[in-house]
Amino acid sequence: MKRLYAGVIGAMAAFSAVCYGQNAPESPQDxxxxxxxxxxxxxxxxxxxxxxxxxxxxxxxxxxxxxxxxxxxxxxxxxxxxxxxxAPAPQTAPLTLYKLESQPLQQKDEEGNRAVLLKTPEGVEIRLASQRNETLSGTWLIPLGEGEAGSALKQLRFSWPRQREGWQARVDIYSSEGLRHWQPEISDAPLMDLTSGDNRLLLDKLDFDAGLALSGAKYLLVIVKNASAPLDFTGVSGEWQTAHLQPARIALPAQGEKTAEDTAVYRWARPQPLDALTLRPAQENAVMPVEIEYRSDEKAPWRPLARTVIYRLPDSPAVSVPLQGEPIAAVRVKAINQRLGDTLVEVTGERDxxxxxxxxxxxxxxxxxxxxxxxxxxxxxxxxxxxxxxxxxxxxxxxxxxxxxxxxxxxxxxxxxAKDPAAQRNQLQTWLIWGVLVAGAAGLLLLAWRLWREVNAGKAA
Structure with a gap:
């Protein structure tokens, strides 16, 4: 009986050592x-x-x-x-300036502001409301065309003939898609070219704080107000900045297995939190409608992901299905009204x-x-x-x-x-508790057997 108690006490001591002892430092061999x-x-x-x-x-x-x-x-x-x-370096390109002739109109709006009719030599007319106490010193029209694809206009830089006395003015800039409706982009910004002896103070740039996206704006209207001397722009250039770049992606090809004439299953060694899935037929000049399903682990049910058409054509990129980083262990691709053939569709997962x-x-x-x-x-x-x-x-x-x-x-x-120390402790804890329970039951059986022997020995005497 003493040995049994000693064993139980030893097991409890081992349990305490495991549960409350310090973890050993990690090493590369882990x-x-x-x-x-x-x-x-x-x-x-x-x-x-x-x-x-x-x-x-x-x-x-x-x-x-x-x-x-x-x-x-x-x-x-x-x-x-x-x-x-x-991000790539900003790209600078010259723009075309059209000077507008201004003609005051007699009509006034509800706030008492006069209107000005602006005309280009080619006959383009723009009606503009002017503020009461501002002198219109000059207006210019800048066509932007289609701009730079995927870029935003960040800055305009003007050039003009240098004047001996210098000058300064305030500038408003409006943008428009079709020369009818104008949106303010920059208000009351300074431009100046001042001299003092041999020193020159030059401010010839106007910045768009958030960048002017060129998907809609095709024209800019530059309005110079209250200039201290007559001036004329001789040129302007724009600086474009590429929009925010997407994260770089790591490509993780999946291993495919044909499960039917029109179906194949693709797996990764372990579930991957994918941000995109790209698919491309193996045969050249192929167009293939497909249904795509996925599951997060091998025991999970298949769930629909996308129904799309994939291509393998000259100068045509692989079709990319965007994902949200959900874990994917496998995808199932089924061709619609087609057979896959001997060569399977190429499937690649992408992670940021x-x-x-x-x-x-x-x-x-x-x-x-x-x-x-x-x-x-x-x-x-x-x-x-x-x-x-x-x-x-x-x-x-x-x-x-x-x-x-x-x-x-x-x-x-x-x-x-391998299991983490907490899981190991929980597992050992379970085994030790069962061990203590079994040992306690065995002790009770042993105690009952000894009592039975003593009672039988007393009767025999």
């Missing part, structure tokens, strides 16, 4: 694979786009099982940011690419590791990793890049199904 990172220079922070293998082999769709270790095996703090390509930013403590080379089912999230916010006072590194574009080297095998595939 992860499936890794890649060496070479960081040149003495920067406290480096960045590197995540290799494709990380997305394919991570044990978690949210990439929580990513770590960075130094040469001493210590885990380093890091952040993950969506990769956005740098992530850039890793890490703090380079200790010695290199550093090690980016991934693939651990027992891992818990360790990602920091970029603002927490890089303090705001670190001005030189405040911009992600200013951080130096670490170079990814060779891949190395670490803990092996068994790490993908």
């Amino acid at each position: 992860y499936l694979r890794g890649v060496e990172l070479s960081a040149q220079g003495g920067s406290p922070w480096y960045q590197v786009p995540l290799p494709e293998a990380v997305y394919q082999q991570s044990a978690w769709a949210d990439l929580r099982d990513i770590r960075v270790f130094n040469q001493q095996g210590a885990s380093l703090p890091f952040a993950l940011e969506t990769t956005v390509p740098p 690419e992530k850039t890793l930013i890490f703090n380079a403590q200790g010695n290199g080379p550093f090690l980016l590791a991934w693939g651990n089912g027992a891992a818990t999230p360790q990602t920091l916010a970029l603002q927490a990793l890089i303090p705001a006072k670190a001005n030189k590194a405040a911009s992600l574009d200013a951080l130096p890049y670490a170079q990814a080297g060779k891949q190395v095998e670490l803990g092996g595939k068994a790490r993908l199904t």
Whole structure:
């Protein structure tokens, strides 16, 4: 009986040690694979786009099982940011100026403002209401045409003959799609060309704060008011800026399997939170209507995703189906009134690419590791990793890049199904509780057997 009690006490002690003991520090061997990172220079922070293998082999769709270790095996703090390509440099192009002749009209509006009729030499007329106490010094029409596709007009820059005495004025700019209805874009902005001895103060630019999208605006009306001297523009140029770029994408091809003459199922090794799905027929010059279904795991029911037409034609891109980052383990593609043939449709999932930013403590080379089912999230916010006072590194574009080297095998595939310490404690806790219950039942049976023996021995005596 004493041995049984000792066993129970030992089991409880082991349980307490597991539940309340400290977790051992992580090491590279806790992860499936890794890649060496070479960081040149003495920067406290480096960045590197995540290799494709990380997305394919991570044990978690949210990439929580990513770590960075130094040469001493210590885990380093890091952040993950969506990769956005740098915006291209603004494009500058000359624009055409048409000077308008102004003719005051006698009619007044309800507020008592007079109207002005503006005319181009070609006969284009624009009716404009003028303010009471403003002198109209000149008006110009600027056709924008179709502008730059996908761009916005950010700035106008004017040129004029230099005057000895200089001048200054205020400017209003309106935009229109068809020369009838005008929208204010810039109000009462200054232009000037002043001189003082050998010094010159030149203000020849007007900025559109939010950028003037060219999808609708095809004309600009420039109105110069209260100029201190006669002036005439000799030219104007526009500066266009490409709209905000989409995040860079990482392509993850799916493995297809034909399940019927018109149907194929495509899978990824693990569910992926996809942001887009691209499809392209295998045969040249093919046009194929399809139905697409998906499921989040192998046991989930199929759910409809899209019904579309996919192409493989010269100069025609693959059809892209936008997604919202929901986990997808497999998609099923069914051709409508067609057969798939011997070669399957090409299906590729796309995820927003992530850039890793890490703090380079200790010695290199550093090690980016991934693939651990027992891992818990360790990602920091970029603002927490890089303090705001670190001005030189405040911009992600200013951080130096670490170079990814060779891949190395670490803990092996068994790490993908490893359980986190909390799950291990819960499992051990369950086994220990059952062990204590079984031991208690066995003790009661043993006690009852001994009592029965003692009673029988007393009767025999």
